[in-house]
Amino acid sequence: MPVERQVSLCARREAAPQEANAGSRGARGENRQRLLKVSSRRCRPIAGDAHPSGKVIPGASGSLVDIDADRIRLAVATGGHHASHFDRAGREYPITWPVLAALLCRFFKRRAATVIGRRVLDSQLRVLLLTAGSRGDVEPFVSLASALRGAGHAVRICVPDDPDAEYGPDHVSLGVSFSALALAVSEVGAMRAYREHIVPAMSKILSRVVDEATAWQPDVIVSHPKLLTVPIVAERLRIPYLTVELAPVLTATAEFPAAGVLRRSYGPVLNRLSYRIPALGERMFATDIRAARQRLGFARSQRVSPSAGSLIAVSPSLLARPLDWPAKANMTGDWPRQPHPGEVLDAEVSEFLSAPAPFAYAGFGSMRGGDPASRAEAIIEGARKAGLRVLLATGWGGLEPPRRCVGRDLLTVSSVPHHLVLPEASVAIHHGGAGTVHAASRAGTPSVLVPFLGDQPFWARTLQRSGLTGKPLHRDRLSSQNVRAAIADAVGRQTAVHSVAERMWTEDGLGVAVAEIVRVAVGGTRR
Template sequence: MTKILITAAGSHGDIAPYTGVGARLRAAGHDVALATHDRYATLVRAAGLEFRPLPADPRTHRPADDTAVRTRPADPGSRRTLMRQAAAFIKELGGGLADAARDDTGLLLLSATTAPLGHHLAEAHGIPYLDLPLVPGAPTSDFAPVVSGGRSLGRWGNRAAGRLSLRIIDRLYADASRDLRARLGLPPATPRTVRRRAEAVGRPVLHGFSEVLVPRPTDWRPGLDIVGNWWPWHAPDAQLPPAVEDFLAAGPPPVFVGFGSMAGGEGERLSTIAAAALRRAKLRGILQSGWSGLSTRHTSSDDGLLTIGEVPHALLFPRMSAVVHHCGAGTAAAGVRAGVPTIPVPVTADQPFWAARLTSLGVATTPIPFKELSGDDAVARLSHALTQATTTPAHRTHATTAAHRLATEDGPGKVLKAVERLTV
């Protein structure tokens, strides 16, 4: 038995997949703790894992003009604001990671957000570690960095942009890394130096997404592997709430609409647009409140609509006729897993990348960038996409085919094998 510490920071989609990984490792006999923010303590403990708190909840580290930042990513001022917010978040996170590690920790499993700090912990304590990112981060000629908007820059441009993105990440972690190394008694070393050391020795990195969506780049070094999705844990006997079951039984399969941790404070506007688009397309809908606060109370009529809170996508999505969402990595994969078409409405960060992947796979309509879901044509545009997604047989066929492929993958099993190799 190995005492394993998983560290993950961010929003729900950045945390939940690691509960599935942790539960699989625990079932194999390992002692597993997951360090993350307090708001996810119940989620972690429900999966049978020890919870350890991390500071710097991202929901409290937002600029006052959050909506403007998220909907106008091209604005240089907004980008500078986001960089400052991210650096502050990371600096607070560093001290919490040091507190979460215990003397008996035998292995560190690190998310993309915590890895640049976790590498210092591993060095200080002399313990092995494994990076488990949910998005591709290593430079490649095959596609541009995931935060660049999903558009190819050409093979040379893609790789150059990938290298630049790593330097930007190094800069974001510079202050936190300096403070953490001093606290741990380590000699000074920049994030770039520590990263290049890991690359030089070929440290393994297991990516928690499927090659159905992102085939492994041909120019990645050995050790960078794509192993399949890690699905959030839910109880084997979990069921949808009775109110949801009643709504599903009352009519044809509805459309799911949700924006996860995006679009804070936009609930009234988005609810109004979604309800009107659904009515125009003659479809029922389920609005997931999320951080935006979607709700039927913002609509003129709740006929054919239901508001829900957190519900496992694995249980809900297969019952939908289509899903409308922001295209976070986990939500995008959940839609594919369910075999239902997607209407992508990407907001920021890696979401345009995943939206483009879904469209290229044939399981989604043309993306509607969130910043364009406004104005007089917003309802007409969303309604048209809803009609396309629910009436075009090719979308459903491609979604079903992709779902069958995902069903053959065992991402947590690949992690377990890697853990066993590292802890022999």
């Protein structure tokens, strides 16, 4: 007697929902469970003669995934000399193994087409974006949210408090203002700042991440690496998540050290080891991570799955992809700010830009500390000696021009949209944050870098090595003479900077990121 066996393969076939209530959270969650999560808990045994149509299939055994009555079923009875295909009506057709292979291919193509049609073409993906930090950490996520919405997906973005920022529709506050936090930290010692300000703020943020993710029930999470409770809540929701690197900080390479850890390369071994330092953040906030695990019902020893990959929002025109990066490290290109319809500059800024005399832009973003008045005076006087007017953005307090510097050739503002201002500037004097580096390079504007901390020395080193900038200036040793010399050096590098700008305009970092998020959301659901 031949040994009988059955292979049951099931896939749901359904058109895009047209019902008015199909957009409800519960319906979407149920559809996602049915469509993308076929797990062993949803399977039931078949007792010898079961078939969805009610017809008898002699000797059939195996398991049937219980999704609903509208399914595709391929039952194969194999023996020493035959195989049979039972269609949905229960009819038996003798087939050869090549035909069986073709049937299997057809089945999986049909299932993929169903998934893509339902979740992508019909705009059913729910993407949760989570970020924390200064504007340099937030604006790329805002751009990504805009691109995802433009592709037809539902997006919610969780961000820090910032009354002056424009986050777009459906944004949620994480309950912490990083500008206020930076001010509080600057007024006390390091240990006291950590204990009294940083720990309470991060505890609130990490808890809010869990709240928002469990309430909104997304299909995929895309997050900043600071948000250490994302892996836990993603595991509980059984969804994939992607980590965003605005500079290389997590994906190890032997070619250079982690941004913000070492100031220069110390060889392949130490370079790779440097990428373990940022992971120490998990120990600093272990109490909050443990609380999230307990709240979501995790056992102490229960492991969580790693991220589905990294989205490294860095332009390959500025940093060549390391040869030893894994395939799951997706170097997408940068995510520039997207212009809004009808977006215009402040009248005062617009009038300043319309004047024929060239100008230098100067701004240090969220940086503060040291002597902001002396720093601003050195930049203003150095630019004047170079024959340039100055558009100075005070930011979070890194620059504060003294009254004696006031003149018709100086305009002081709190901040400006880089994508509108930098293309008009002759040179940009800035701190070297990832966002400003990419914005200035994309604008074709030469840079003078004055790095403070974090990833800024990394970008100063990278741009100097590629010939796009000269030697960076020290933030506390600025003078009108070295600023003037640095401006002259930067202006002489215009040809190289324009060449990079042309290459960057051919990149589509946002499009690549959206495609990868969709790919992970559709094919990366955990079982």
